[in-house]
Amino acid sequence: MDVKSLVYNRNVVEFVTVAKEFCAFLESCENHTAKSFVGACNKVLPLLYYKATLLPETEPLYDEDTESFVTEADYSSIENKVEFILGQHNHYVEVNDPRIDELTGYFTASIAEYLADIYQDLKNFVLRYHEGNEYVMNDALWECISNFKDYWGIRLANLIRAFHILAHNNIDLDKIEHPDEENQERDTSDWFITKRQQDFDQNELI
Numbered sequence: 001m002d003v004k005s006l007v008y009n010r011n012v013v014e015f016v017t018v019a020k021e022f023c024a025f026l027e028s029c030e031n032h033t034a035k036s037f038v039g040a041c042n043k044v045l046p047l048l049y050y051k052a053t054l055l056p057e058t059e060p061l062y063d064e065d066t067e068s069f070v071t072e073a074d075y076s077s078i079e080n081k082v083e084f085i086l087g088q089h090n091h092y093v094e095v096n097d098p099r100i101d102e103l104t105g106y107f108t109a110s111i112a113e114y115l116a117d118i119y120q121d122l123k124n125f126v127l128r129y130h131e132g133n134e135y136v137m138n139d140a141l142w143e144c145i146s147n148f149k150d151y152w153g154i155r156l157a158n159l160i161r162a163f164h165i166l167a168h169n170n171i172d173l174d175k176i177e178h179p180d181e182e183n184q185e186r187d188t189s190d191w192f193i194t195k196r197q198q199d200f201d202q203n204e205l206i
Contacts, residue, residue: 001056003061003134003135003138004134006056006058006138006141007129007134007137007138007141009056011051011054011055011056012055012056012141014051014054015051015052015054015055016125016126016129018044018047018048018051019048019051019122019125019126020126021044022044022048022118022119022122023119023122023123023126025040025044026078026081026082026115026119027078029078029081029082029085030081030084030085032085033085033173033174034085034086034087034089034173034174034176035173035174037082037085037086038163038166038167038173039167041159041163042163042164042167045156045159045160045163046160048156049153049156049157049160052145052148052153052156055141055144055145055148057145058138058141058142058145059142060138060139060142060143061135061138061139062135062136062139066124066128066136066139066140066143067124067128068124069123069124069127069128070119070120070123070124074120074123075116075119075120076116078112078115078116078119079110079112079113079115079116080112081112082111082112082115082116083110083112084178085176086111086112086176087176087177087178088176088177089111089166089171089173089176090110090111090112091108091109091110091111092108092109092111092162092165093107093108093109094107094108094109094158109158109162111159111162111163114155114156114158114159115159117151117152117155118152118155118156118159121144121147121148121151121152122144122152124140125140125141125143125144128140129141
């Protein structure tokens with residue numbers, strides 16, 4: 001397959017469309033409630049994963065690295081918005097991760113951080129792709145596929161699991177606590193991370 005045919009392949013164009021919508025969704029996510037945000041993520045994240053698996057393989061054509069557009073401020077903006085929306089439900093217990101604490105068996109991951117990680121890669125990819133230079137588009141695609149395999153793909157898979165739990169495990173998403181409420185007494189029994197730790201503890205007893 002020549003470069004032009006590859007970068008305008010139907011699966012590539014559809015992935016670009018979904019990636020662009022995902023980035024736009026996160027950039028304006030402050031308009032969502034926790035419940036609507038979780039509902040939207042439950043739809044877009046599995047679609048994004050599926051579309052990524054259909055991308056055709058390619059090889060880089062340039063020796064130098066591709067240009068990066070996403071700044072640290074852009075990354076922090078996404079992370080902070082998501083963290084505010086989800087409040088106490090932003091952190092969850094990860095499984096099958098090499099960083100799991102040997103004593104507790106827990107590794108706490110941040111949904112906001114994972115989404116910002118994925119956003120960074122996909123936003124850079126989309127902006128490079130829309131430059132219109134087919135060689136640049138090819139190398140952007142190659143880097144995106146490589147990063148999916150090695151980095152953000154597993155984060156995306158973990159997030160699909162996390163948002164499934166948030167949507168279907170009777171977690172009250174209408175009661176969100178924010179950082180400025182940290183010093184107030186609170187009932188943590190309904191927190192996402194508390195429920196996951198309880199589940200793990202119960203499994204240890206079986």
